[in-house]
Amino acid sequence: MLDSIAYVINAIWGVFTSIGLNDIVDIAILSFLIFHGIKLIRETRAQQLTKGILILIGCYLLAVFFNLQTIRFLLPVGLPCSYHNVSA
Numbered sequence: 001m002l003d004s005i006a007y008v009i010n011a012i013w014g015v016f017t018s019i020g021l022n023d024i025v026d027i028a029i030l031s032f033l034i035f036h037g038i039k040l041i042r043e044t045r046a047q048q049l050t051k052g053i054l055i056l057i058g059c060y061l062l063a064v065f066f067n068l069q070t071i072r073f074l075l076p077v078g079l080p081c082s083y084h085n086v087s088a
Contacts, residue, residue, distance in 0.1 A: 041047050056075060063071035 041050055059071065060075045062068075063075065
């Protein structure tokens with residue numbers, strides 16, 4: 001029991017010792033971009049637009065997965081029409 005705990009602790013320590021400066025900078029930049037991207041979306045009406053786009057992408061992926069031909073045809077055809085109606 002104690003051997004397995006020591007093994008896990010050594011494995012975790014090995015991960016922490018292998019982290020370099022590049023990894024820290026990479027994580028910091030990515031965190032900054034994600035935080036400000038979410039903040040931008042929440043402060044504007046883009047949140048509703050983003051939800052709608054994600055729902056449409058999800059529906060299309062389900063249609064591809066289940067091989068639903070009609071939905072796969074209608075979603076790409078209908079998306080440009082709905083875009084023009086929103087921008088007008």
